[in-house]
Amino acid sequence: MDLPHHWRLLALLACANVLCQDYPEEVPPPPPDYADPYAAYPLRCAPECSCPPSHPYAMYCNDRKLTSVPAVPRHIRHLYAQANAIEGLTAAPFANASALTDVNLGHNRLRSPLVDRKALAGLTSLLHLHLDHNELEEVPPSLPKSLQRLFLGSNKISKLSADDLHGLADVAVLDLCNNRLTDVKGKALVVMKGLMQVSLCGNKLRSMPSELPGSLLQLSVDHNAISSIPDGYFRKTPNLMSLRASYNKLTDVPYELFNLSSLLELNLGHNQLSSTFYVPRALQHLYLNDNEFHDVNISLMCPSVNRDNPNLLTYIRIDNNRLKRALDNYVYACFPRINTIFYGEQKAEKREEAEKVEKRSQWSSSEETSPLAGQRRVNVCSVKTPAEESPCSHGGEGFKYRF
Structure with a gap:
């Protein structure tokens, strides 16, 4: 049926209104939030290293004969660059690496004069730092205040001051074993308010550290040359749970030195002790071997x-x-x-x-004996x-x- 002319005109206008109405423009999705740990990061990696899809936040640069740290992509949280030939550090490779929480630079050739003062200062999320087994002569300056674990063992560090560790109040674990320390004076350790475990084994200490933080739970000073521990030395560390002081030169200790309510392990082996001391009620393991x-x-x-x-x-x-x-x-x-x-x-x-x-060897010098003779x-x-x-x-x- 033919519609009147005016009806046909109205129908055309209605269609034109539908087809030509103003729709909002399509908005592209926002870029991924790199602060979000669950964001879908692009798989970028330094060409010298490996970033396996199974560990998208880790970059493996270990054991590759590197002489410098490669540029770290923005999304990387864990950097493994141990067992290389790296001698120095600058801030350049870490310019975009503010997400890093773990850095392992152990077993390299790092030397203090070649480590820039601000090399690691920008890593504001860094929690664990491994600088062990290098050639450092001092604690690197301007370390991030976010650090919780600091490993400096097996270097050439010969002195330690409060300035070296200033601002590291959140460090809970400090390893300085196998260095060249002869003493730890002043408030070098006290400034670390959250310190729970400190290892000073294998140094050249002749005395105990001057002061210890009250938060300390475990202290290791074995393999040194400590000859005495002052009476009342542990009064400021009431929560101490483990003390390892074997392989020293202790000849005597005050009777109530270890009267600590939380002490569970006490290792005084390989000293020159001959006098008995008070054993605290909570102690579970006591090592007195190789004494007098x-x-x-x-x-x-x-x-x-x-x-x-x-x-x-x-x-x-x-x-x-x-x-x-x-x-x-x-x-x-x-x-x-x-x-x-x-x-x-x-x-x-x-x-x-x-x-x-x-005597047996004298009696049987002319006789054929078993290889186990005398044993x-x-x-x-x-x-x-x-x-x-x-x-x-x-x-x-x-x-x-x-x-």
């Missing part, structure tokens, strides 16, 4: 017995001393949870055995308790421990 003890006075170690709040000691290692007899049976009343007393071999036994071997199988619990009990299993099954 002729006797161990249990009554001094444990002056009282409290059945409701017993001592928690479970393990004593006392081999390679000068003991002539086993510990008194009172040790089991005083330390009811003890399950291992490691006597091993004593120095007196070694001397007597050496004399026997020498004997050593029982790790060679000193028996008076009750003929095995001192390595009293009170229950002994736990396995690696030495």
